[in-house]
Amino acid sequence: MDGSSAAIDFDAVILAGGRARRLAGADKPASRVGGRRLIDIALHAASRAGRIVVVGPERDLGDGVIQVQEEPPFAGPAAAVAAGFAALGPLDDDRNVAVLAADLPFLTAAAVAELAERRTSANAPAAFALDESERLQYLVGVWRADALRQALRTADASMKSMIPGGALGVPIAGIADVDTAADLAAARERAGPVGIVAASLHSISPVDPHSVDLGDLPADDLDRCLDSVLARPLAAAAEFPAFDTAAMDGYAVRGPGPWRVVGPAVRAGHDGDPLAEPGTAVPIATGARLPPGADRTIRVEETSTLDDGRVTETTDGRDDTRRRGSSWQTGDRLVATGAVVDAALLGTARAAGITRLDVRGPLRASLHTSGDEVGAAGSAAITDTASLPVHALLARLGVRVGRGEHLPDSPSSIADALGSRRRPGELVVIIGATGRGSADHLRTALDEAGATTLLDGLPVRPGGSLLLARLPDGGLLLGLGGNPVAAVAGTALTVPALRDALLAATAAPAERITVTNAVAVAHHELWRIVPVHPDGAGHWSANTVTSTAELRSLVGARALALLPPGGEGAVRRLV
Ligand SMILES: Nc1nc2c(c(=O)[nH]1)N[C@H]1C(S)=C(S)[C@@H](COP(=O)(O)OP(=O)(O)OC[C@H]3O[C@@H](n4cnc5c(N)ncnc54)[C@H](O)[C@@H]3O)O[C@H]1N2
Ligand code: MOO
DSSP, X not given: OOSGGGOOOEEEEEEOOSOBGGGTTBOGGGOEETTEEXXXXXXXXXXXXXXXXXXXXXXXXOTTEEEEOOSSTTOOHHHHHHXXXXXXXXXXXXXXXXXXXXXXXXXXXXXXXXXXXXXXXXXXXXXXXXXXXXXXXXXXXXXXXXHHHHHXXXXXXXXXXXXXXXXXXXXXXXXXXXXXXXXXXXXXXXXXXXXXXXXXTTTOOOOOOEEXXXXXXXXXXXXXXXTOEESSOEEXXXXXXXXXXXXXXXXXXXXXXXXXEOSSOBOTTSOOOOXXXXXXXXXXXXXXXXXXXXXXXXXXGGXXXXXXXXXXXXXXXXXXXXXXXXXXXXXXXXXXXXXXXXXXXXXXXXXTTOOEEEEEOOOEEEEEEBOTTBTOXXXXXXXXXXXXXXXXXXXXXXXXXXXXXXXXXXXXXXXXXXXXXXXXXXXXXXESOOSOSTTOOHHHHHHHTTOEEEEEOOSEXXXXXXXXXXXTTSOEEEEEOSXXXXXXXXXXXXXXXXXXXXXXXXXXXXXEEOBTTHHHHSOSSSEXXXXXXXXXXXXXXXXXXXXXXXXXXXXXXXXXXXXXXXXXXXXXXXX
16 A cells, blocks of 8 residues: 555645643644654655645644644634635545544554555545554544535534544554653653664564572572573462571560570570570570570560569560561462562572572573674774673673674675574674675675564664564574664663563663753754763763764763653663
């Protein structure tokens, strides 16, 4: 339906007025998603129309767009459609008229063309988009002109009252409209590079889980399973604590006080003598097991010694005993599937008597450099500076990195790297070779290897020059732009999502930061990744060094921030 010979002619009416009550009265069509105004997104979606009428306040919309306003202004959608339709003048009965809202951040020209096509071939009075929740979007539709004329004659103020019998619903993925500030934030998220990366990974299956026997692992080797991801919940094999324990240095007491102190003191790791009689106490150390007969523990600070040598409590009935099973009982679920295995999780597993973990990962990657100029001898050669920071960042993201060979500019070297043996789900990372220059053979090699491209480029600088592909054996290829800062930025953008997809990890929520000079350093229409430093008062400031060919801007940087186009709106901390 994209082919021009089959394209159906239509005119378009775009509704761009209305006060956005649920957006605090903001001018919704002027709100930006992915750097574009919603009205521009609607105009682009209508760009194949013969004529376009925009109904709403006068705006800067470029040449060739007819602008009208309904009378009185803000009189409701039906009045606005009527005003726009009237501006098109007399139309043949079977002329297609697209009626579109200007609050649809993901509406495309292809979707509008599809509606026109479907309406025409069914000769239906109108065709409307069906959104993912199966709701007809009345303001994403293509009408037969006579059906629209008729509907406007009989309708009340609402769009719904206009919908003709026999109208078609055409499922269009992801066209949800923006009504609230939360909708707008979600749309911005989805339009941004992190949202695009996540969407590109929908078809990725996680690697198979495996078991790790913690009992067999020497303590020094526990870090082998750090950064893997639980494939099953962590369930306690033993209660904790395993016995009633003194949580403070003090006295274990029996019955009401004052207490006659008996000995010897109970030490941690040793069984004490029973407290045989009410009215007796024994000194006890933190971590010691409460002796048989003792009711509770009183910390020493909350006791005093009477003249007759007995101890009494200075508070009333407090207990510093950590009771058996008070943290968890056998069988309790302690950590959910999808959690990243960290040192605290391993310690928890040990305390709970767990000897086997079912996990995925940790993720492994082989890291290659590429390009004849890198590491070569001669006056046109350069030093490899990209692989070190990429390696370090991968390691920080929990990836086990093996150094792959350097790949000279030849199709066979890349083909060899793609064809070499690797573990299931292993990531192949190649720095450089994402460009389209004659020396860049990655795409050819991927084609020949039967790989599926998942993502080719992102609207972000630096790092947007990247490529993600699924290899036939289930492994993934990540091609990073060769400029060192681009390679680091591309890693930060993609690897957390790749790791989460391959290991079925529960994604961490996005971390937002305030970058004080965001507007000054942002790109006007692309997303931008900048190194940032904390100011110590909860805010961050972005570096203004901009060369991506060397790493100076990253020296000492504490994080990378993802600035939206123009710098207004939520800034995400990437790493
Ligand atoms: N006509 C266009 N040319 C380029 C574009 C573009 O949009 N249109 N984008 C530029 C950007 S941005 C990047 S990033 C690169 C991406 O291309 P490649 O991934 O093919 O990277 P290379 O061309 O191999 O290298 C780019 C640059 O980085 C140097 N390099 C490569 N490897 C290393 C390394 N290990 N250590 C240090 N420096 C390295 C290489 O010599 C190049 O100078 O394309 C731009 N071109
Ligand atoms: O990926 Mo290139 O900056 O965008 O350096």
